[in-house]
Amino acid sequence: MPRIPPRSILILHPILRLLPPQYDSLIALESVCVIDNGETMLVEGLRVAPQERGKGVAGVLLRFCCELVKSKYPEVKVTRLTRDDQLGPKDFQKYRLITxxxxxxxxxxxxxxxxxxxxxxxxxxxxxxxxxxxxxxxxxxxxxxxxxxxxxxxxxxxxxxxxxxxxxxxxxxxxxxxxxxxxxxxxxxxxxxxxxxxxxxxxxxxxxxxxxxxxxxxxxxxxxxxxxxxxxxxxxxxxxxxxxxxxxxxxxxxxxxxxxxxxxxxxxxxxxxxxxxxxxxxxxxxxxxxx
CATH class of the missing domain: 3.40.630 (Aminopeptidase)
Structure with missing residues (x-):
């Protein structure tokens, strides 16, 4: 996992209270750092148990982290992340491509x-x-x-x-x-x-x-x-x-x-x-x- 810069939040725990009962064994991890003079939340290190991928768990964790960061850094305006998977039409409905x-x-x-x-x-x-x-x-x-x-x-x-x-x-x-x-x-x-x-x-x-x-x-x-x-x-x-x-x-x-x-x-x-x-x-x- 990449080293986490200052002003970071690391979340490493079961997100059971946010998910239906079938996810009672899930472990999820995500790190977030605030950059760009406090205006950008950079999402890193998002990990979901292999057997639960493709079921919307990552989206739940992203929303949870976003709410947590906003509560601590209300000046944050943008969520940014870097991906290496194939982006589809649904992704471009949610995200702007920077580069x-x-x-x-x-x-x-x-x-x-x-x-x-x-x-x-x-x-x-x-x-x-x-x-x-x-x-x-x-x-x-x-x-x-x-x-x-x-x-x-x-x-x-x-x-x-x-x-x-x-x-x-x-x-x-x-x-x-x-x-x-x-x-x-x-x-x-x-x-x-x-x-x-x-x-x-x-x-x-x-x-x-x-x-x-x-x-x-x-x-x-x-x-x-x-x-x-x-x-x-x-x-x-x-x-x-x-x-x-x-x-x-x-x-x-x-x-x-x-x-x-x-x-x-x-x-x-x-x-x-x-x-x-x-x-x-x-x-x-x-x-x-x-x-």
């Missing part, structure tokens, strides 16, 4: 990828390697001062971010100081192709262990922009920076502009020789008004 990204999930052994990057001439000093292997200058890692300038005090990111939304590890934020305070507490690499005129930007988590076997790690990369070459360049930088010291298996999940999914998947398979875990899926950010 969507393609989800590219690959896996590999860190040692194998390190060898492959070396064969491609991309080992060692990745900045110099990318300069030599590409006509574009190497990407730039941002410090906190540069992040504030690009995302908060200029409009340079307006054409890069999908619908003016920073999405980091399934959490969608508007670029405003209160949200940036949350994001900057996280251990993330921020990157752009050009600090003066950015075309592609990316946010990458540091590898974290996952309990699916010995020496398994997860790496999340949120990629913004529509230039394939620049996106590949930043993807390579993140891979080289965050996996060369690892030993074991890595699941790497990248979110990117939908038209870039297929060529990036082909690049991963044909050039990097990493395994594609699943075919195209989408990450959709949706919201509805709180009434």
């Amino acid at each position: 969507k990204q393609g989800i590219l999930l690959v896996r590999f052994r860190a040692e194998d990828l390190k060898l492959r990057l070396s064969e491609l001439g991309l080992a060692g000093d990745i900045q110099s390697s990318l300069s030599i292997s590409s006509s574009n200058p190497p990407p730039v890692r941002l410090d906190h001062t540069a992040i504030h300038r690009l995302y908060l005090t200029t409009d340079l990111m307006q054409g890069v971010l999908p619908n003016a939304t920073i999405i980091q590890d399934w959490q969608p934020f508007k670029p405003m100081p209160s949200n940036m305070a949350i994001l900057l507490k996280k251990d993330i690499d921020w990157m752009v192709d050009d600090v003066a005129n950015p075309t592609v930007a990316s946010l990458c988590t540091f590898p974290f262990r996952v309990p699916i076997g010995d020496d398994w790690y997860y790496l999340n990369i949120d990629m913004f922009g529509k230039d394939l070459d620049l996106a590949r360049q930043q993807f390579l930088y993140h891979l080289q920076r965050h996996t060369t010291t690892l030993k074991g298996h890595v699941m790497c999940q990248m979110f990117l502009d939908p038209p870039l999914w297929k060529p990036m998947a082909e690049f991963c398979n044909n050039t990097l020789s990493v395994e594609l875990v699943k075919e195209y899926t989408e990450q959709c950010v949706v919201e509805s008004d709180v009434v």
Whole structure:
């Protein structure tokens, strides 16, 4: 489950008093955090027992959480959530689509990828390697001062971010100081192709262990922009920076502009020789008004 930012409410209990008797063994979980200067309720971590899915339980829990949050934060105006299932007509009757990204999930052994990057001439000093292997200058890692300038005090990111939304590890934020305070507490690499005129930007988590076997790690990369070459360049930088010291298996999940999914998947398979875990899926950010 994702880490829960400040001003959050975590609900973990049977919601028996809200449901008919046939749900007497249900356990449900949901976390909610208040963002966007208190105007948005971000819903995360919604879980329902497998045997009860598709029976309306999630809707009951969402309504319960909405009422609870409104009682504590009456200034909340919008409910926002991020989904990776197929949205249908009924969903669009309830929600507005804010933006969507393609989800590219690959896996590999860190040692194998390190060898492959070396064969491609991309080992060692990745900045110099990318300069030599590409006509574009190497990407730039941002410090906190540069992040504030690009995302908060200029409009340079307006054409890069999908619908003016920073999405980091399934959490969608508007670029405003209160949200940036949350994001900057996280251990993330921020990157752009050009600090003066950015075309592609990316946010990458540091590898974290996952309990699916010995020496398994997860790496999340949120990629913004529509230039394939620049996106590949930043993807390579993140891979080289965050996996060369690892030993074991890595699941790497990248979110990117939908038209870039297929060529990036082909690049991963044909050039990097990493395994594609699943075919195209989408990450959709949706919201509805709180009434």
